[in-house]
Amino acid sequence: MTEAPPSTPTADNDSVGIVVPQTLHFDQPLQLACGRALPEHDIVYETYGELNAEKSNGILICHALSGHHHAAGKHSADDRKTGWWDSCIGPGKPIDTNVFFVLSINNIGGCHGSTGPTSINPTTGKPWGPDFPPLRCRDWVESQYLMMQHFGISQWAAVIGGSLGGMQAMRWALEYPDALRHCIVIASAMKLSAQNIAFNEIARRAITSDANFHEGRYLEHNTLPKQGLGLARMVGHITYLSEDGMKQKFGRELKTGNLALGAGSETAVEFEVESYLRYQGEAFSGSFDANTYLLMTKALDYYDLAREYNDDPVEAFKHAKCAFLVASFTTDWRFAPARSREIVDALVAANKSVSYAEIEADHGHDAFLIPIPRYMDVFHGYMKRLKQELGHAF
Amino acid sequence: MTEAPPSTPTADNDSVGIVVPQTLHFDQPLQLACGRALPEHDIVYETYGELNAEKSNGILICHALSGHHHAAGKHSADDRKTGWWDSCIGPGKPIDTNVFFVLSINNIGGCHGSTGPTSINPTTGKPWGPDFPPLRCRDWVESQYLMMQHFGISQWAAVIGGSLGGMQAMRWALEYPDALRHCIVIASAMKLSAQNIAFNEIARRAITSDANFHEGRYLEHNTLPKQGLGLARMVGHITYLSEDGMKQKFGRELKTGNLALGAGSETAVEFEVESYLRYQGEAFSGSFDANTYLLMTKALDYYDLAREYNDDPVEAFKHAKCAFLVASFTTDWRFAPARSREIVDALVAANKSVSYAEIEADHGHDAFLIPIPRYMDVFHGYMKRLKQELGHAF
Numbered sequence: 183m184t185e186a187p188p189s190t191p192t193a194d195n196d197s198v199g200i201v202v203p204q205t206l207h208f209d210q211p212l213q214l215a216c217g218r219a220l221p222e223h224d225i226v227y228e229t230y231g232e233l234n235a236e237k238s239n240g241i242l243i244c245h246a247l248s249g250h251h252h253a254a255g256k257h258s259a260d261d262r263k264t265g266w267w268d269s270c271i272g273p274g275k276p277i278d279t280n281v282f283f284v285l286s287i288n289n290i291g292g293c294h295g296s297t298g299p300t301s302i303n304p305t306t307g308k309p310w311g312p313d314f315p316p317l318r319c320r321d322w323v324e325s326q327y328l329m330m331q332h333f334g335i336s337q338w339a340a341v342i343g344g345s346l347g348g349m350q351a352m353r354w355a356l357e358y359p360d361a362l363r364h365c366i367v368i369a370s371a372m373k374l375s376a377q378n379i380a381f382n383e384i385a386r387r388a389i390t391s392d393a394n395f396h397e398g399r400y401l402e403h404n405t406l407p408k409q410g411l412g413l414a415r416m417v418g419h420i421t422y423l424s425e426d427g428m429k430q431k432f433g434r435e436l437k438t439g440n441l442a443l444g445a446g447s448e449t450a451v452e453f454e455v456e457s458y459l460r461y462q463g464e465a466f467s468g469s470f471d472a473n474t475y476l477l478m479t480k481a482l483d484y485y486d487l488a489r490e491y492n493d494d495p496v497e498a499f500k501h502a503k504c505a506f507l508v509a510s511f512t513t514d515w516r517f518a519p520a521r522s523r524e525i526v527d528a529l530v531a532a533n534k535s536v537s538y539a540e541i542e543a544d545h546g547h548d549a550f551l552i553p554i555p556r557y558m559d560v561f562h563g564y565m566k567r568l569k570q571e572l573g574h575a576f
Numbered sequence: 577m578t579e580a581p582p583s584t585p586t587a588d589n590d591s592v593g594i595v596v597p598q599t600l601h602f603d604q605p606l607q608l609a610c611g612r613a614l615p616e617h618d619i620v621y622e623t624y625g626e627l628n629a630e631k632s633n634g635i636l637i638c639h640a641l642s643g644h645h646h647a648a649g650k651h652s653a654d655d656r657k658t659g660w661w662d663s664c665i666g667p668g669k670p671i672d673t674n675v676f677f678v679l680s681i682n683n684i685g686g687c688h689g690s691t692g693p694t695s696i697n698p699t700t701g702k703p704w705g706p707d708f709p710p711l712r713c714r715d716w717v718e719s720q721y722l723m724m725q726h727f728g729i730s731q732w733a734a735v736i737g738g739s740l741g742g743m744q745a746m747r748w749a750l751e752y753p754d755a756l757r758h759c760i761v762i763a764s765a766m767k768l769s770a771q772n773i774a775f776n777e778i779a780r781r782a783i784t785s786d787a788n789f790h791e792g793r794y795l796e797h798n799t800l801p802k803q804g805l806g807l808a809r810m811v812g813h814i815t816y817l818s819e820d821g822m823k824q825k826f827g828r829e830l831k832t833g834n835l836a837l838g839a840g841s842e843t844a845v846e847f848e849v850e851s852y853l854r855y856q857g858e859a860f861s862g863s864f865d866a867n868t869y870l871l872m873t874k875a876l877d878y879y880d881l882a883r884e885y886n887d888d889p890v891e892a893f894k895h896a897k898c899a900f901l902v903a904s905f906t907t908d909w910r911f912a913p914a915r916s917r918e919i920v921d922a923l924v925a926a927n928k929s930v931s932y933a934e935i936e937a938d939h940g941h942d943a944f945l946i947p948i949p950r951y952m953d954v955f956h957g958y959m960k961r962l963k964q965e966l967g968h969a970f
Contacts, residue, residue, distance in 0.1 A: 215837045215838075216837070216838070217837075217838045318837070373828060374828075375819060375822070375823055375828075376819075376822040376823050376825070376826040376827060376828065376847070376848075376849040377814060377817075377819045377822045377823075377849075379828070379847050379849055379850065380810075380814045380822065380849050380850070380853055381814060383810075383847075383849070383850040383853060383854075384807065384810050384811055384814070384853070387803075387807055387810070387854075388782060388807060391786070391803040391804070391807065392785070393787035409781075409785040410785070413778065413781055413782060413785065416774075416777075416778050416781070417778055417811070420771065420774045420775060420778070423771075425769060425770075425771045425909075428769070428770040428771045428774065429769055429770050429771075431770070432770040433770060434767060434768075434769075434770065434773070434880070441878055441880065441883065443609045443610070443611075443712070443884075444609075444610070444611045451874075451878070453770070453773050453777075453877070454770075455770040455771075455773055455774050455777070456773065456774070456777040459774055459777060459778070460777075460781075483847070484835055484845070486828070486835070489835065490837075515819075
């Protein structure tokens with residue numbers, strides 16, 4: 183068990199540079215919301231910036247459905263892609279690694295190194311597959327809490343997440359009210375709508391009806407339900423983009439073929455948008471685990487912030503002690519601004535400190551990953567407050 | 577070749593009663609937009625009301641993606657379901673069968689009796705399957721024109737359709753400007769958006785990646801790609817409903833299981849909306865042909881009203897001679913009001929007579945099938961004009 187080395191600077195002044203993922207093994211059982219326990223587990227994580235002596239500058243990043251621990255920087259000098267939230271994490275960026283110590287983990291149930299359905303079930307010696315315990319958002323909070331203890335942090339400066347990550351951040355505020363000073367909830371919701379659940383169900387059905395799914399035991403059959411998972415990702419992708427964004431990006435442009443009338447004109451027609459989605463689906467299905475996708479979408483569907491608080495979000499948020507930043511994006515129809523306003527309304531009614539920004543953006547749900555100027559301004563502005571609390575002057 | 581008998585009245589005063597579908601065989605080749613010809617074909621159709629002596633009261637109903645000839649009335653006294661547009665067709669209804677003679681056909685390429693992919697290809701003696709010629713909307717207009725000639729009608733009082741049916745009605749106005757006095761276009765568009773195409777592509781991919789699809793030759797393999805077709809229908813269904821409508825209809829209610837924490841609670845959880853979609857998907861996949869679904873969605877995607885008119889809808893509509901009624905529904909996000917307003921703007925710029933109504937409704941795209949009071953009022957009001965033209969006094 184080694185500590186993460188500080189990241190290595192690169193030529194980019196605002197990049198955390200080259201990062202090396204670390205793994206932490208927990209050999210005590212982790213009790214889960216479903217009643218079962220995970221006998222032992224690994225967590226893969228990355229850290230950016232340095233923990234101060236008071237251990238007061240820690241920020242936890244919670245990832246969304248298809249996310250993982252690699253949120254910022256690169257894994258090698260010639261790595262073409264940066265981490266998924268590199269736009270927001272780095273020196274001088276909203277989550278400023280000159281000031282904060284940032285922890286980003288791959289959640290349990292994931293498929294990027296932390297214990298999940300592709301890991302070996304110690305009881306059977308085979309991959310967990312469909313036998314991996316169903317997870318709730320609160321299970322991730324529990325496992326993140328163990329990480330917090332490992333680093334000796336008693337209070338996060340902030341817990342931050344977008345989408346499903348925002349749901350975890352809110353759960354932190356309710357379950358461990360003393361363990362965070364700020365909760366930043368971006369493009370999220372207190373529970374999914376019927377339409378959201380319906381899209382998730384279609385994604386799941388696409389996976390489970392793939393002939394190679396084998397009731398989730400595809401690894402034992404040396405195969406992968408790639409078509410189903412690709413299709414699931416295509417469904418997701420449409421819903422992460424806005425209609426206007428798709429129009430601007432693709433319109434009705436053709437990738438191949440032509441639409442003129444006459445012999446043989448139709449056979450090879452493919453619209454740009456079809457080609458794009460197919461590519462996205464294929465790329466995803468080669469790098470993500472289908473059982474993880476099923477598990478994550480169910481955790482999303484089952485999340486209901488106020489279920490144990492008489493279905494009253496005001497009563498729920500009364501338990502929180504931190505301050506909140508809530509942000510939404512105008513064209514996000516999967517986690518619409520109306521959902522964020524419900525969070526804000528409940529927080530206000532519960533007498534909590536809350537800032538809210540509704541950002542004009544035509545990128546749909548994906549906007550939370552994109553460095554839109556006003557979004558960055560709002561994020562920077564709020565984070566300045568956290569820096570001031572740490573005694574940094576600006 | 578027999579004429580359709582007049583429909584038989586039932587106890588319902590505003591029903592066309594019991595109707596008997598008829599079949600018409602055409603043995604001359606039908607030239608298609610793709611350059612191929614259909615050597616011969618059948619059309620299944622129903623008629624409601626009686627054709628007057630001047631043959632001036634004919635109304636053509638064009639159906640949408642999953643529609644067919646059975647638009648009104650019942651097929652037997654104990655038939656539990658009426659035709660798909662029974663809300664609008666019948667004595668005293670907007671399309672008043674006391675006044676009008678209504679023709680409703682199953683389009684070629686369909687799967688309800690007219691020649692389509694499940695029909696026998698005379699060249700091979702096997703079902704056409706994937707070898708059925710690709711169709712454009714204009715091919716349906718051509719085949720409907722043959723039906724018009726069969727009935728000796730030289731001008732329709734109106735051609736009416738919703739969604740893909742509205743696209744056919746607009747194509748009629750451009751291709752046969754003298755053959756209709758009114759064109760009624762409900763919840764339609766001049767072309768699909770990238771988002772629409774993307775949803776159709778997902779539906780097609782769900783079908784073609786079903787292990788039972790066999791490259792479209794499933795009938796020869798004595799099987800059906802039911803899971804894929806069911807999934808395709810589920811995707812379609814979500815997009816036909818509005819988010820608010822789904823919320824009101826299903827919310828987050830559970831069909832089975834419970835979401836409490838603790839042992840074994842999650843395994844049997846099914847939300848109402850999941851159960852509903854599954855049921856809809858299964859019912860559809862048992863009664864619809866997968867190749868027809870592929871063919872129809874491609875006709876939708878490829879439709880572009882103004883493509884041969886320098887991509888200028890104003891130039892296109894200058895060819896029209898009829899008057900137009902355009903209607904849309906506020907929560908329809910598949911064929912949004914903005915798409916209807918584009919039609920209206922082009923018609924106005926082309927100096928055509930056009931009435932437009934944007935109806936408040938929370939039923940999404942499906943609203944065009946539902947007898948929403950203001951929708952019925954608008955429809956009735958407009959049809960009164962057609963009755964007056966026929967010399968009926970009110």
